[in-house]
Amino acid sequence: MVEKPVIGFIGLGLMGKSMARNILKAGYPLVVHNRSQAPVNELVAEGAQAAASAADVAQQVEMLFTCLPDSPDVEQVALGPDGISSGAHPGLIYVDHSTIKPATARLVAEMLGKKGVMCLDAPVSGGDIGARHGTLVIMVGGEAEVLVKVQPVFQVVGKSVTHVGASGAGQIAKAANQIMAAAQMVAMSELMVFAQKAGADPRKVVEAIRGGAAQCWALDVKAPRLFAGNRAPGFKAYMQAKDLGIVMDTAREFSIPLPSAAIDAQLYNAMLEMDMAELDNSAVVGVLEILAGIRLVANEGEQAPGG
Secondary structure, eight states: OOOOOOEEEEOOSTTHHHHHHHHHHTTOOEEEEOSSSHHHHHHHTTTOEEOSSHHHHHHHOSEEEEOOSSHHHHHHHHHSTTSHHHHOOTTOEEEEOSOOOHHHHHHHHHHHHTTTOEEEEOOEESHHHHHHHTOEEEEEEEOHHHHHHHHHHHHHHEEEEEEEESTTHHHHHHHHHHHHHHHHHHHHHHHHHHHHHHTSOHHHHHHHHTTTTTOOHIIIIIHHHHHTTOOOOSSBHHHHHHHHHHHHHHHHHTTOOOHHHHHHHHHHHHHHHTTOTTSBGGGGHHHHHHHHTOOOOOSTTOOOOOO
């Protein structure tokens, strides 16, 4: 039997902890590190080993995965003091599942490459549910031969793996995904507010249009939750705002016109100003409710938050 490589995982948040747990359950020896200790203790109780720092993880493992909040976090963990670079060894494979700027992914790959580390940027889509169930969609940038080596681990955490291109290409794909995700949430919110304020039952309107050209994941999954008065997060609004910030920064870098995404970014930034940062990204409807001076009708006996 071929011995499984020792895996490292740094960043045990909502997504990362579930991904690390699935790797552990698949029989891989796992070394973990996180800024807060509670999720480390949780995984250690299930069989993982704790490390004192990112450098400590890098020294012990053959493949190292991270899932961190933003570009500065990845740069710090990868290249900062006592980071991955400090413990790196030739042949180490580093896979970043964070959603960050493509430019940051390219910088990290370049700098770690000087130490013989092979890097993949591999952001994911599918949310906390996908992380728990191992059904994430993984978009990969980096060398194809490195992806072949990591593929068995990807199959543990995801249902779909696509090699998009060279370093940074995975992050470009994730940014594109977030353009579409935000557009769906805003369009869904607009049509609901439009229907209600113009005098129709928005639930009946959604029922009427979801079988035609307007059919999409947002109408199938998010609309029923909103009509039930449920704006609890699957994917938090502040993360959607952060991702749209990455989209707009990249658009400015390459002089790309994104008028619709720019407006969506403004709406999500408004959610942050209106104390809606911790709500679901579909709760952007709350901003439109305030602008329209209405509250979206919820199911009988329930009251929708918002305007």
